[in-house]
Every structure is written in structure tokens, then in C-alpha cells.
Amino acid sequence: MKDKITIQDIISAKGQRKLTMLTAYDYYTSYYLDQSGIDMILVGDSLAMVVLGHEDTLSIGMKEMLHHTRAVTRAAKRALVIGDMPFMSYQAGIKEAVHNAGLFLKKGRAHAVKLEGGQKVIAQIKAIVDAGIPVQGHLGLTPQSVRQLGGFRVQGRDKNQAEELIQDAKALEQAGCFSIVLEAIPTELAKQITSSVSIPTIGIGAGPHCDGQVLVIHDLLGLNEAFKPKFVKHYAQLGKTIREAITRFRKEVENGEFPDAEHSYF
Ligand code: KIV
Secondary structure (H helix, E strand, O other), rough: OOOOOOHHHHOOOOOOOOEEEHHHHOOOHHHHHOOOOOOOEEOOOOOOHHHOOOOOOOOOOEEEEHHHOOOOEEEEEEEEEEEEEOOOOOOHHHHHHHHHOOOOHOOOOEEEEOOOOOOOHHHHHHHHHHHOOOOEEEEEEHHHHHHHHHOOOOOOHHHHHHHHHHHHHHHHHHHOOEEEEEOOOOHHHHHHHHOOOOOOOOEEEOOOOEEEEEEEEHHHHHOOOOOOOOOOOOOOOOOOOHHHHHHHHHHHOOOOOOOOOHHHHH
């Protein structure tokens, strides 16, 4: 396995091998992803929902994102770490966008940033790339626009929207993005976008034709048993495992079984 994944490795993987990306928000999750050979670790703003319990990603800010990014980068020795720029850290202006992207590298020690949107945020993306900061784009269901999209739903089903997404992907490539996340779009459209750009597409709910796949780690591990949309596959049932372990602890303390001699000092 290669020692360290670089931006060039991600770009040159297109058409050669499938890329993997998962989210992490803390040191040990990052450690296990890194040890398991995952190419990219995304410190997603999904942190707001799966770690902090918010109903969407809108209320998380730079302070929390940098705090968690630093924990992730401390453990990642091989994987490329991408910091997700939170809502209103780049939308309001180019200067602020470049400054905040820079903080992910300076303070978070991330290798790249991700931000949501196509042609509407192209000026920000160009300026961030010009500052020497690698950018991953994000199209389709862009959760920071949930109010505008009217909910978390599949995008690009109608012809105009699909064409706009193809143009957005091309604009992101032109602006210098090294890859693009495609979230919640029909399989055929994802295939078309993937073949229209020379940079890798990383799908989540976008079918098998993308150049790579990403999932939120809590979804993959089955930590939220109630959350099972079509695109999520549970590779473990950690919710069940955690509940059983904690219940066993409670029962053993209550009936005096724990701590026994093996777990006590003499
Ligand atoms: O915040 C996040 O976890 C993401 C992924 C779903 C791609 O943006």
C-alpha cells in the first residue's frame, strides 16, 4: 500500500481503480479508516447531525469544524484528509472563503477542502485553488441548501436540472477542483457527469458508475439504526452492539458481578 495519498494519486486513479472516502470526526475513527486503506477521510459538516444531533448542517461553524479536523488529522498518516467548509464560511465572499479554506490547512492540518455548489460559487473555488489549496466540489443534493431544495431529496431528475448539473461539473473541473462529490442523483446522470469530466467523481446515492464512493461513517456502521435510506448499506450493526454492551454493564453493576477480582487492585 502507498505510504501517503496525494492529490495527484486521486486524480490519476480515474479509470484505473475505484476510490474510497468515508467521514470521520474524531481521532480513533480516523485511525481505523487510515489503517483500513481508505483513500480520503472527509471531516464532513454532517458532524452537525451525526455527532451533535442537529436536524441539518446549517448551524455548525468554523470553530467546531477546525476542532474536529485537527483530531482527525492527528491520526491520519496515509489518507488524504478533506475539511468540509461549513455553511456561510464561503458563500458570502471570496476573501472570507479563501481565509476560511486556509484555516483548514493551517489550523486543521487538512490536505484539502470541500465546498458545495457549482457555477454560483465558482469565483470562490478559483480563488481558493489560486491560493494553493486543493478543492473538492460537491453537486446534486447539497445539504447546506436544504431550505432552497425543500428537503433532502434526489436532484437532477428533470432535463433542465440534469443539464445544469453537467455544466456545473464542467465548471468545477475548469476551476481546478481535484474531484467532485455527487450526492443523491440518478445513476444514469451520475454516469454521464463522470464521463464528461477528467477528474474523479465520488458518489453517495449516485449509483455504481462514479469513480469512487463515500458514506457517512455512522451510516456504514449502523450507529443510527433508524436511518436507512436506499443508498445506505449497514456494514455493521454497532447500534445494537453498543446497546447490548451497555445493558450488560448496567446489569453486572446492579447485581454485583462487576468489578470482580480480575478487575480490582489488591
Ligand atoms: O458532510 C458530509 O458528510 C458530506 C458527505 C455526505 C459527502 O458532505
